Amino acid sequence: IPLHLKAQEFAPIGAEWHYSQFHAFSGDIFYYYIESTGDTVIHQKNCRVLNHNGALFCGFSTDQFIVYQDNAIVYFYEPVLDTFQILYDLTAQAGDYWDVIFSTFLPQDSLRVFVDATTYKIINGQPLKVLDVTYTSLHKGYEDWYYRSSIIEKIGDLNYLFHLYPLSGLFCDGDYSGGLRCYEDPFFGFYETGIADSCKYTKAWVNNSELSGYADIS
Numbered sequence: 001i002p003l004h005l006k007a008q009e010f011a012p013i014g015a016e017w018h019y020s021q022f023h024a025f026s027g028d029i030f031y032y033y034i035e036s037t038g039d040t041v042i043h044q045k046n047c048r049v050l051n052h053n054g055a056l057f058c059g060f061s062t063d064q065f066i067v068y069q070d071n072a073i074v075y076f077y078e079p080v081l082d083t084f085q086i087l088y089d090l091t092a093q094a095g096d097y098w099d100v101i102f103s104t105f106l107p108q109d110s111l112r113v114f115v116d117a118t119t120y121k122i123i124n125g126q127p128l129k130v131l132d133v134t135y136t137s138l139h140k141g142y143e144d145w146y147y148r149s150s151i152i153e154k155i156g157d158l159n160y161l162f163h164l165y166p167l168s169g170l171f172c173d174g175d176y177s178g179g180l181r182c183y184e185d186p187f188f189g190f191y192e193t194g195i196a197d198s199c200k201y202t203k204a205w206v207n208n209s210e211l212s213g214y215a216d217i218s
Helices: none
Strands: 016-023 026-042 045-052 065-070 073-078 083-089 097-100 111-123 126-137 146-152 175-185 189-192
Touching: 026 065, 026 175, 083 097, 111 146
Parallel strands: none
Antiparallel strands: 016 026, 016 175, 026 045, 045 065, 065 073, 073 083, 097 111, 111 126, 126 146, 175 189
8 A cells, every 4th residue: 555645744734633631640531632723934844833722741842833744754843952853754664763852851751663563544535554663762771661552644643642651640740641532634534533432522610610520512
C-alpha cells in the first residue's frame, strides 16, 4: 500500500484532537483538546499553529504548539532549544528509530522512538500507515523507562500528540494525557478511538463551584 501522506496533510486548519486528562493524585477525568488554528513561519518553514485549552504539566507543553510537514516527516518546534525535531517519521520501517530531545524539567522526557512494526489501518475509507513504537528514555539512569504506543498517519500518537511520557502519572505531581478520544479535520472527517463514551466532555461550573458529572458538548 503506498504512503498517502503529502505536504500539509498533517494538522490542516480546523483539525482537532480530544483527550482524556488525568491527574497524578485524583481519580477525576478531565478534558483536553488541541486545535489547528492558523499558519506561521519559523526558520523559513511554513508551519501550523496548534492551540490548546491548558498546558499539561507532565510533559512537553508550550503556549502554542508549532508543527510542519516535509513529505512524510512531521516536525515540531521546541522553543527553548529553538529547533525543530521529528514528531513522526512515516517513512520509518521496523528497526528504525529517531530521537526527541526536550528541555523540560523531567530528564526522562528525552526519548528514543523505536519502530517495532508497521501496518496499515483503514479509517474513513483511507489506508493509513501505522507505526507500532516503543518510547525509551535517553538519560542515564532512566534507560529502563519505556512504554509502547501506536502512531497513525494523519492522526498522530494514540496516547498524546507530543510524546507525553505516560509514567509521568507516577513520577510527576500533575496532570497528564489519558489517551486520544477522537480526531477530526475538515478533509479527513471524524475518527473516534472508543476509549471514552463521548468525544468531547467539559465540566460545568456554577458560581465558581464545580458540579458533579460531565456535560457532553459534542
